Amino acid sequence: MEPVEINAGEYYLRAFRNDDRVNDVPALVEIYADEETKRYMNNLNVSDVPTAELFIMLMTNGWAKNYRWSWAVCDAVTAEMVAGVVLHNIDLKVGSAEVTCWTHPAHRGKGVVPTALNAVLGWAFGAADMHRIVYKHSVFNPASRRVAEKCGFTLEGRLRHESIVDDQRVDELLWSRLATDPYPEQLR
Template sequence: MEPVEINAGEYYLRQLRADRLLDDRPLLMEAFADTEHRRYVRNYRLGTLDEATEYVTLRAAQWACDERCSWAVAEPTTGRLVGEVGLRDLDFTFGSAEASVWTHPAARGNGVAVTALSAALRFGFGGLGLTEIVYRHRESNAASAIVAQRCGFTRLGEADTSQAGQPLVRWIRTRPVS
C-alpha cells in the first residue's frame, strides 16, 4: 500500500523521511538515545546515521508490503519530527492490527501521543476497514495507560508476561458502530 498522510489537527502524520528536503534521522537518533525511550522501546537501536537510515527504509518497506502503516508525527508548519505512530501486524483477513506510539523526549507531555494515535485509529477503522485494534505496553508505563484510556481502549484483564519477563497490559478497541 502507498503511504497515506493525515492531518491530525495540531500535528501532521507523514512517512518518515531522510532526503535532501527533510531528514528525520537526527531526531530519531535523539529519541532512541533517551533513557526513558530505551526503557520501553527495546527492539531498535539507532545510534548511527546508517542505523537511522535502515529504520526509515524499513518503515517504507513495511508500508509497501502491507505489514505496517507507520507515520512520523510532525509539527505541521516545520515538518519537525515529534514522534511516531503506527498500526503493525496488519491482518486484513481478520480485520485486526496492533497500535504503537512513541513521543520524542522534547515533545512529551503535550498530547502528541493521544492526538497521533487517535488519528491512526480513525484511519485504521475508516480507511483500512479494521474491526479490532489492540494496544500493549509494559505495566510500569503509566503514560501509555493514560494514552490508551484517552483513545478509547478497554483494558483486557490482568497483565501478561512478555518474552523479556516484563508484565504487559493489553488493551482493545473495536470499530465504532455507525
C-alpha cells in the same frame, strides 16, 4: 499501499523520510538515545545513523508490502518530528493490527500521541476498514496507560512476563479498540 498522510490539527502525520528534502534520521537517533525511550522500546535499537536509515527503509517497505503502516508525527507549523505511530502485525483479512507509538522527550506530556493516535485510528477504522487494534505496554509505564485510556482502548488483560524492562521480565497490559467502539470524548 502508498503512504497515507493525515492532518491531525496541530500535527501532520506523514511517512518517515530520508531524502534530499526531509531527513528524519537525526530526530530518530535523538529519540532513541533517550533513556526513557530505550527503557520501554528496548526491542528497537535505533542508536545510530545506519540503524535509523534501516528503520526508515523498513517503515517504507511496510507500506509497499502492506504489513506495516507508519507515521512520523510532525508539528504542523515547524515540520519538526515530535512522535511516531506504527500499525504493525497487520492482518487485512481479519482487519486487525497492533499499534506502537512514542514521543520525542521534549514533547512528552503535551497530548501529542493521543491526538496523533486517534487520527490514525480514525483512518484505520474508516478508510483501511480495520476492525480491531491492539495496544500493549509495560505495567510500569503510566504514560502509555494514559494514552490507552485517552484513545478509548478497553483493558483486556495482563500478559505475564511479556517484555523486559531494566533487565527484568515484566508484565504488559493488553488493550484493544474496535471500530464499533465510541470515539473517545476527551483527549487531554
